[in-house]
Amino acid sequence: xxxxxxxxxxxxxxxxxxxxxxxxxxxxxxxxxxxxxxxxxxxxxxxxxxxxxxxxxxxxxxxxxxxxxxxxxxxxxxxxxxxxxxxxxxxxxxxxxxxxxxxxxxxxxxxxxxxxxxxxxxxxxxxxxxxxxxxxxxxxxxxxxxxxxxxxxxxxxxxxxxxxxxxxxxxxxxxxxxxxxxxxxxxxxxxxxxxxxxxxxxxxxxxxxxxxxxxxxxxxxxxxxxxxxxxxxxxxxxxxxxxxxxxxxxxxxxxxxxxxxxxxxxxxxxxxxxxxxxxxxxxxxxxxxxxxxxxxxxxxxxxxxxxxxxxxxxxxxxxxxxxxxxxxxxxxxxxxxxxxxxxxxxxxxxxxxxxxxxxxxxxxxxxxxxxxxxxxxxxxxxxxxxxxxxxxxxxxxxxxxxxxxxxxxxxxxxxxxxxxxxxxxxxxxxxxxxxxxxxxxxxxxxxxxxxxxxxxxxxxxxxxxxxxxxxxxxxxxxxxxxxxxxxxxxx
Amino acid sequence: xxxxxxxxxxxxxxxxxxxxxxxxxxxxxxxxxxxxxxxxxxxxxxxxxxxxxxxxxxxxxxxxxxxxxxxxxxxxxxxxxxxxxxxxxxxxxxxxxxxxxxxxxxxxxxxxxxxxxxxxxxxxxxxxxxxxxxxxxxxxxxxxxxxxxxxxxxxxxxxxxxxxxxxxxxxxxxxxxxxxxxxxxxxxxxxxxxxxxxxxxxxxxxxxxxxxxxxxxxxxxxxxxxxxxxxxxxxxxxxxxxxxxxxxxxxxxxxxxxxxxxxxxxxxxxxxxxxxxxxxxxxxxxxxxxxxxxxxxxxxxxxxxxxxxxxxxxxxxxxxxxxxxxxxxxxxxxxxxxxxxxxxxxxxxxxxxxxxxxxxxxxxxxxxxxxxxxxxxxxxxxxxxxxxxxxxxxxxxxxxxxxxxxxxxxxxxxxxxxxxxxxxxxxxxxxxxxxxxxxxxxxxxxxxxxxxxxxxxxxxxxxxxxxxxxxxxxxxxx
Numbered sequence: 027x028x029x030x031x032x033x034x035x036x037x038x039x040x041x042x043x044x045x046x047x048x049x050x051x052x053x054x055x056x057x058x059x060x061x062x063x064x065x066x067x068x069x070x071x072x073x074x075x076x077x078x079x080x081x082x083x084x085x086x087x088x089x090x091x092x093x094x095x096x097x098x099x100x101x102x103x104x105x106x107x108x109x110x111x112x113x114x115x116x117x118x119x120x121x122x123x124x125x126x127x128x129x130x131x132x133x134x135x136x137x138x139x140x141x142x143x144x145x146x147x148x149x150x151x152x153x154x155x156x157x158x159x160x161x162x163x164x165x166x167x168x169x170x171x172x173x174x175x176x177x178x179x180x181x182x183x184x185x186x187x188x189x190x191x192x193x194x195x196x197x198x199x200x201x202x203x204x205x206x207x208x209x210x211x212x213x214x215x216x217x218x219x220x221x222x223x224x225x226x227x228x229x230x231x232x233x234x235x236x237x238x239x240x241x242x243x244x245x246x247x248x249x250x251x252x253x254x255x256x257x258x259x260x261x262x263x264x265x266x267x268x269x270x271x272x273x274x275x276x277x278x279x280x281x282x283x284x285x286x287x288x289x290x291x292x293x294x295x296x297x298x299x300x301x302x303x304x305x306x307x308x309x310x311x312x313x314x315x316x317x318x319x320x321x322x323x324x325x326x327x328x329x330x331x332x333x334x335x336x337x338x339x340x341x342x343x344x345x346x347x348x349x350x351x352x353x354x355x356x357x358x359x360x361x362x363x364x365x366x367x368x369x370x371x372x373x374x375x376x377x378x379x380x381x382x383x384x385x386x387x388x389x390x391x392x393x394x395x396x397x398x399x400x401x402x403x404x405x406x407x408x409x410x411x412x413x414x415x416x417x418x419x420x421x422x423x424x425x426x427x428x429x430x431x432x433x434x435x436x437x438x439x440x441x442x443x444x445x446x447x448x449x450x451x452x453x454x455x456x457x458x459x460x461x462x463x464x465x466x467x468x469x470x471x472x473x474x475x476x477x478x479x480x481x482x483x484x485x486x487x488x489x490x491x492x493x494x495x496x497x498x499x500x501x502x503x504x505x506x507x508x509x510x511x512x513x514x515x516x517x
Numbered sequence: 518x519x520x521x522x523x524x525x526x527x528x529x530x531x532x533x534x535x536x537x538x539x540x541x542x543x544x545x546x547x548x549x550x551x552x553x554x555x556x557x558x559x560x561x562x563x564x565x566x567x568x569x570x571x572x573x574x575x576x577x578x579x580x581x582x583x584x585x586x587x588x589x590x591x592x593x594x595x596x597x598x599x600x601x602x603x604x605x606x607x608x609x610x611x612x613x614x615x616x617x618x619x620x621x622x623x624x625x626x627x628x629x630x631x632x633x634x635x636x637x638x639x640x641x642x643x644x645x646x647x648x649x650x651x652x653x654x655x656x657x658x659x660x661x662x663x664x665x666x667x668x669x670x671x672x673x674x675x676x677x678x679x680x681x682x683x684x685x686x687x688x689x690x691x692x693x694x695x696x697x698x699x700x701x702x703x704x705x706x707x708x709x710x711x712x713x714x715x716x717x718x719x720x721x722x723x724x725x726x727x728x729x730x731x732x733x734x735x736x737x738x739x740x741x742x743x744x745x746x747x748x749x750x751x752x753x754x755x756x757x758x759x760x761x762x763x764x765x766x767x768x769x770x771x772x773x774x775x776x777x778x779x780x781x782x783x784x785x786x787x788x789x790x791x792x793x794x795x796x797x798x799x800x801x802x803x804x805x806x807x808x809x810x811x812x813x814x815x816x817x818x819x820x821x822x823x824x825x826x827x828x829x830x831x832x833x834x835x836x837x838x839x840x841x842x843x844x845x846x847x848x849x850x851x852x853x854x855x856x857x858x859x860x861x862x863x864x865x866x867x868x869x870x871x872x873x874x875x876x877x878x879x880x881x882x883x884x885x886x887x888x889x890x891x892x893x894x895x896x897x898x899x900x901x902x903x904x905x906x907x908x909x910x911x912x913x914x915x916x917x918x919x920x921x922x923x924x925x926x927x928x929x930x931x932x933x934x935x936x937x938x939x940x941x942x943x944x945x946x947x948x949x950x951x952x953x954x955x956x957x958x959x960x961x962x963x964x965x966x967x968x969x970x971x972x973x974x975x976x977x978x979x980x981x982x983x984x985x986x987x988x989x990x991x992x993x994x995x
Contacts, residue, residue, distance in 0.1 A: 108566045121565070128559050130566060229565040262568050263798050341795055344600050347609025348563045352661065370604055390598075391790035402790060507962035 028139055029054035030190035033049035034099055034247045037193060041098065046108050048088065048142070051079035055100050055111065056511045057143055059191045065172055066184040067164045069103045072145035077479040080142050085268035093459030097140040104183050105146040106153055107473050109133050112143070116228065116229050118151045120349045120356045130227020131262070132236025132238050132255045139254055141324075142502040145427075151377045152346065153231045155179050156351060156449040159271045159440045160379045168210060169437070169510035174433040177207030177449075183241045184211040188510050194251055198228055200235045202453025208241055208429035209478020212467045212494070212508065215241045216248045219486045220460035222264040224259030230345040232338035233264075245466065245496040246360055249273035252488060261465055268486060276489030277496040282316035284494060287421030289324035298431045304477045305427050307325055311501055312425075315494035317494075320421070326413040328474050329406050330455035335447060336390050336403035337458070343387025349375065351392060382443060392418040407458050418484040423494050426452050428465040428478035441444035452480060462488045466495040467504040473515065476508065520754050523719040526727055527685055528677035528745065532670050533702040534646065534710035535578045537702070541669035542569030542612065547756045549708050553651070557634040561667035563607035568796050571596070575669040576619065576800060578701040579643045580810050582671055584622025585668055585817060586638050586692075587701045590807050591902065593768030594800040596643075597801070599789045604661050605648040605875035613644035613672075615791040624933050625675075626689040636688050641915045646670050671701070677716070678726065682746040686739055690841055691797060694818045696841040703882060712737040717749045718763070728753070729763040733777060734769050738878075745770040749777055778866070814824075829859045835867050845870075851888025858893040865891065869912055877916075885919035894922045906979055907931045943981060944989045949971045958994055965992055 029051055031335045032040070039040040040046040056074045063069060073419060076401045077100060084098040106116045108126035109135075128135065136143070158166045158181025166181045168174040171191040175446040176185035180197030184207035185193050197204040199217035209216025216239045223238045230236060239249035253274065288309060309319055351357035351371030358370030376384070388458055390399035417424060429449060456463040461482055468479040479498070483491035540547055543560035560567045583590050592888040623638035648666035652659045673692065679685050693711060696702045718730035736742045750769075751761055768777040816824075818840045825836040830958035839849050849866055853859035854968060874881060894911060897903045903926055905913065914925045924933055933941060947969055948955055958965035970986050 061725060079988075106566075108564075115566070116565070124565070126559075127564060169764070225564040230796075232795075261570060263570055264796065266569075308941075338641075339791060344610050344790070344792070346597050347600060347602065348565070350602060350604075350609055352604045353562060353607060364604070388790065393788050393794055438608050474838070492727065 028190075029475065030058045030193070032193070033243045034067075034193050034250060037099060038095060043209045044157045044340070045408035047081075049081040049091060050143075051098065052077050052100050054144055055192060058189075058196055059144065062169075062189050062191055062512070065167060065307060066169055066185050067166045067191045068148055068182040068189065068441050068497075069102070069145045069184070069504070070115055070117060070161075070163055072084055073112065073143055077144050081093065084140060084142075097488075098142060098325055100142040100193060101136060102144050102147045102186050102195040103133065104149055104180050104195070104197045105134060105264050106149060106198055106229040106231075107196055108229065109143065109146065112146060114146065114229065115163070116152045117149045118376065118380070119162045122162070122356065124355055126227070128227065131259045133227060135254055135257070139372075141254075145185055146433065147192075147201070148179070149196060150179035150203075151380050152229070153179040153198055153236075153341070154342070154379050154383055155268045156202070156206055156446055157434070157436075157440065158182060159436065160187075160377055160460045162377055165436055168433045169512055170212060171473070171511075171513060171515040173436055173515050174475070175210065175436050177210030177429070177433060179203040180241060181207045184215065185207050187211070187213045187243060187331060187456050190514070194240060194247050196238055196251075197241045198231075198236055198238050198459065199455050200231050201340060201450045203453055203464055204241060205453050205478070205480055206237045206429050206449065208465040208474065209467070209480075210433035212476030212504070212510065213241055213243060213250045214245055214464065214466050214499075215239065216252060216488070216492075217456065217465045218252065218256070218488060219462045220457075222266055222462070222486065222488070222512055223255050224262040224265045226259055226261040232340075233345060234341060235334075237336055237457075241517065243462070245464075245492060246274060246497050247279060248464070249277060249492050249496075252492075255277050266486070267344055269376065273488060273492055276444070276493045278493050279418045279497050279500050281312060281494055281497045283314075284317040284420045285424060286317050286319050286494070287417055288319060289424060290321050290328065291324055291370070292326050292426035296430050296448065297427060298452065299315055300471040301427050301429070301431060301477050303513075304471070305425075305479060308468040308479050308498065309425065310513060313503060320340060322420070324413060324417060324424075325456075326406075326410050327455045329457050330410055331409065331451055331486035333406045334450070334454035335386070336399050337407065339387030340400050340403075341387070343384045343391065343429060345374075346380070346384055351375070371514065379443065382502075410455055411459045413459060414455075421448040422483075422490050423510045424482040424483070426480045428452055428480040432471050432477055454484055457479075462491060464491045464495050466499055467508075468498070468502065469504070470508050518719075518754075518758055519751070520723060520750065521761065522724050523750075523754055524724070525680055525750055525825070526677045526720060526730075527679040527681075528716045528730075529675045529679065529685065529688065530716070531671065531673045531674075531689070532712050532714075533582075533674075533696055533704065535575060535669040535671060536576045536703050537572060537703055539572060539574075540667035541572050541575050541643070542667055545667065547668045548978070549705075549710075551664055553660070553664065556664040557666070559743065561607070562663055569612060569763055569794075571797060571800070572669065575643050575809060576802070578669070579619045579641060579671050579843055580802070580807060581699045581701050581814060582673070582696060583623060583641050584811050585695050586620075586623035586641070586673070586816055587640060588623030589619035591617060591619055591770045591800065592802045592804075592807075593617065593668055594802070596794045596797045596800070598793045598794045601787055601789055603647070604677065605650050605657070605663075605666070606662060607666055611645055611647065612794055612797070614642035618642035620631060625688060625691050625739065627684060627691055629681070629684045629687055634684075636678045636684070639676050640673040640762045641671050641673050644670050653958065668797075675750050677718075679993055681856055682743045682750075685715070689742065691737065691810075691818070694843060694881065695881040697882070698817055700815070702807075705880060705882065706737045707880070707944040709737055715742060717746060717753070719750060719753045719757070725975060727933060729762065729765050730768055731768050734768060739769055741770060741772055744775060745841075747778060748775060752777065790884060791986060795840060818843075818846070829863070831859075831863055835863055838871065839863070839866055842992060844884065848881075848884065848888050848891060852892040855889060855892035856899070860894050861898070862891065862893045865895065865912070867910060873913070875917055884916075886915045889913065890921060897922055901935055901982060903931060903933050904981075904983055907933065930982060933979075933982050934980050935985060938987070940981060940985050940989055943973050943976050944986065944993055946975060948990075948993060954992065959970075966994075
């Protein structure tokens with residue numbers, strides 16, 4: 027038995043039956059990281075020794091009494107989620123040596139469940155990017171083809187889950203940063219409704235769009251990790267005070283009568299033919315399973331990308347002001363005066379893409395431009411929300427590709443920001459409207475690269491999309507049919 | 518042209534620190550004077566990933582201030598970010614309010630020598646204070662103290678309705694007393710919990726357009742404000758009379774030289790890039806909420822003053838002085854109730870206490886004794902335990918080394934001598950030593966009696982009962 031092949035719910039079974047111990051599991055993952063990290067480059071920080079120590083301790087406790095159902099299960103955490111005593115770098119030179127003095131709310135929740143942190147996962151710097159190439163430290167590789175990107179910005183999280191280097195992981199999603207890498211790496215990625223998961227301790231990129239969510243091997247694990255991380259948090263006033271749910275209960279393996287809307291704009295120009303084909307097959311599968319499919323128009327979606335980049339950059343330009351070299355983070359060695367200290371620390375500490383977005387955001391908020399850009403973008407945002415509201419009066423789920431393409435070659439887009447931004451075209455409107463979205467694998471292309479399907483739900487209706495994804499997954503059994511090969515494909 | 522040919526136009530932005538126990542967006546204490554960076558947490562230090570949570574008390578206090586200045590309270594308000602870089606501003610933005618302040622369109626009435634008038638309040642909004650830079654004490658570089666970062670403020674913006682430094686002074690004093698009365702700010706100016714940005718411009722009398730204004734920031738003493746305004750008016754008149762133009766700029770008032778200096782050049786004109794803070798939800802207030810606050814507002818200075826005129830028969834002038842400060846006013850009412858001698862309490866406050874406050878530049882809130890102790894002082898005179906001249910010394914002692922007046926009298930041995938035998942002894946001694954004065958008195962010079970009493974007081978180091986002395990001298994000299 028290869029322990030690292032197992033999903034978390036399978037691990038739970040084995041722990042319960044005493045076939046495995048937490049130590050066995052943790053050790054298996056530590057070994058796997060040892061073996062695969064040189065190829066995949068998923069981690070910024072690994073915590074092998076700490077994890078093993080914790081696992082031993084937990085084993086002692088297990089012998090002497092009752093423990094929780096997640097006790098001793100390991101996890102990987104995206105490096106923009108604060109962990110007390112462990113570096114939180116956001117994959118930036120700016121925070122290369124930054125250690126947070128506190129745990130993010132989601133990390134507190136993991137700790138409460140006695141889940142073991144295996145390490146902090148690589149990402150695009152400050153979550154800005156779609157390929158994890160904008161990490162200051164390393165370029166993470168796609169386990170399905172090491173010459174391809176894992177997607178981003180949660181590329182380290184998705185690649186680590188796909189490569190069995192962690193059983194599951196936390197990512198964050200501002201415009202697709204969980205779903206797109208999940209799609210590229212053939213795993214399941216869920217962006218919860220805005221306000222379902224506390225953002226306290228998530229280093230802010232765009233406050234009105236950011237959400238933390240699970241990246242997992244399958245949908246059941248996704249529902250379980252969501253169970254752990256949701257809940258109202260008094261420290262985040264944008265977190266909604268709603269009743270806690272058990273999302274695994276929604277997984278009924280039945281979509282009969284489910285109304286699925288397919289917006290034709292997401293299948294038009296710019297969408298790769300093979301991606302389209304697989305999505306059409308998926309639609310056929312849903313029909314066979316008894317769902318009702320209908321094509322419709324979500325015309326407003328074409329404005330989403332522009333709206334997204336205005337709002338996200340505007341908020342980022344303000345959120346990243348605190349990285350000024352004064353209290354923590356990178357400070358330039360030499361400077362003449364205060365202005366020079368700011369200028370040099372920020373010029374040297376931030377990467378190109380981060381600076382590009384800060385400049386964009388500063389521009390759209392400037393007096394004289396605010397109305398034309400930021401205010402207009404907020405108005406369009408309202409229209410996007412309205413359109414989705416209308417659609418959800420008719421449909422339970424909206425089905426689209428997660429990304430217009432499969433994973434692309436490392437280096438092929440990193441010098442073309444606009445093309446890189448277009449990779450977000452299918453995912454950003456979900457953040458703009460604050461909706462939940464899940465990406466599940468729906469097949470591979472001719473070269474064996476995974477293709478993801480995105481299911482979008484109405485606000486706080488994670489249960490609906492989880493069940494739709496689960497039912498689909500049970501039918502096509504992606505994990506049984508396809509596995510990452512760690513090959514180096516030709517460019 | 519002469520200064521009289523110009524009209525002065527002044528508007529104020531007053532920042533008042535609210536006296537909430539905790540900061541505006543975290544639960545750190547707000548108290549003043551702690552060691553640097555001890556009243557801080559990840560939130561007010563702007564550690565990555567932290568989020569603000571609005572302290573509801575701050576909203577309540579601001580609404581109280583709005584209601585007390587006759588503002589309209591907005592039921593739909595929000596927080597905005599004001600972005601700029603400075604080491605005392607850890608997030609690189611200040612959470613403030615931009616286009617939807619909590620309170621708008623209020624007024625405060627003042628009574629300058631030119632007659633009663635209303636000064637418009639444009640708006641009152643909530644925001645967070647910045648930290649403090651310590652520049653001087655550390656050789657190279659500056660150190661940042663973030664204790665004050667996140668202390669709640671209200672900014673009270675007046676209309677440009679003020680026409681003289683006198684009006685500014687009256688407006689500020691009135692505003693200060695209102696904020697004290699409704700207990701939203703302790704208004705300690707020396708600690709910076711009340712400070713004003715003063716915008717001054719001049720225009721030819723009768724002109725419709727405003728002149729270009731200059732701004733003097735962070736003024737925190739009444740005296741400096743008056744001096745600075747007077748200086749600035751003269752300077753502007755001078756510039757214009759000499760054919761110059763007033764530059765719109767920020768000025769720094771230098772107390773020592775008595776001049777204003779330019780602080781920033783225009784190139785640095787800041788674009789604060791205000792936008793709604795996405796970390797905070799909108800502030801929605803119900804009618805009921807506002808009504809509840811309205812019902813708990815205490816008696817305001819104006820109404821107290823009217824009551825003092827009728828209830829205590831104070832003069833208008835005295836009532837104005839006493840009600841100008843809630844602390845003086847509470848001291849007056851408290852002491853009067855205990856000793857049942859409001860006239861005497863009034864006299865103490867108006868004369869000796871006010872004089873000491875002035876001389877020491879002390880704010881009434883810093884008076885180190887309470888109404889019970891002041892009442893005791895009055896009672897001690899009324900009972901003849903001490904003379905009023907001794908009482909003055911006791912009062913000074915109460916300011917300098919605060920303790921009960923009885924204890925002071927005991928320790929100092931200042932109890933009045935009212936024993937007839939002892940008084941007689943002194944009187945006889947003085948008469949024997951001053952035959953000239955005795956003659957004078959007998960010759961009809963009434964003044965000589967005063968001299969003799971004075972001698973007797975000197976002899977007893979002020980402790981003899983003056984009425985008894987008077988009486989006894991008169992008897993002996995019959």
